[in-house]
Amino acid sequence: MMPDIPALIPAIAAALFGLASLLQAFAVRRRWRDRRRLSACHRGAWLLAFLLITLLSAGLSTSLRGYQRLVAEAPVADIQVRAVAPNTWALRVDLADGTHETVQLSGDDWQLDARVIKWTPRAVTLGAEPLYRVERISGRWRNAAVAQTQPPSIVDLAGDNVLDLWQVKRRFPAWLPFVDADFGSATYMPLIDGARYRVSLAAAGGLVARPADPATAELIKASGW
Secondary structure, three states: OOOOHHHHHHHHHHHHHHHHHHHHHHHHHHHHHOOOHHHHHHHHHHHHHHHHHHHHHHHHHHHHHOOEEOOOOEEEEEEEEEEEEOOEEEEEEEEOOOOEEEEEEEOOEEEEEEEEEEEOHHHHHOOOOOEEEEEEEEEEOOOHHHHHHOOOOEEEOOOOOOOOHHHHHHHOHHHOOOEEEEEEEEEEEEOOOOOEEEEEEOOOOOEEEEEOOHHHHHHHHHHOO
16 A cells, blocks of 8 residues: 555654654753753753644644545445434444444435545645545435524534644645645435435545435435435
8 A cells, every 4th residue: 555645744754853852852951961051941942843843743644644545536435324213314324444423313315524635736746645534424404494493413523633634724824835725525315214325525526425226226216306
């Protein structure tokens, strides 16, 4: 398997600056013991700077690893629907990374949201490929009036991230010049008891949902959706 180039670069930077921080820590201790206070404070300032860069680089690498590679049309999730009450549904969501979630939604349709990141041509020539990360799944009411009176059912699928590449790009665009575009994509399909769906993401960045089997296609046709 090819190494994850975008995540590998900040990981290497974190390792190098971590080593530099360790060397600075030894230098601070040695100068303090030699009573060279001013020099020790100067080295201490460099130590803090290197530590900050180490933490930022490590956080960026971790954030990048939270995204999946996007090549051609990539599988994103398989979704199974089961009715548990009127307009209430239990869904099993099997993600492409091997994890799965069981969620409960209310509504007429389910909707899956993802974030997509594309790199500049220069980064692509170095091996960087588009990335995506599934964000959440939610229930959707087709009637706007009903949607205004019913509380939304939303389940987070992304998990907690100390440093999110999406937010860093939004707040500090100059920090990530190698990111060409970052945007969201969503798709939805009807909630039908026994239905099975497959969601994929095209290289252009759009989520696509399809019936996973002929039986589901027949259920959708019969529902008039």
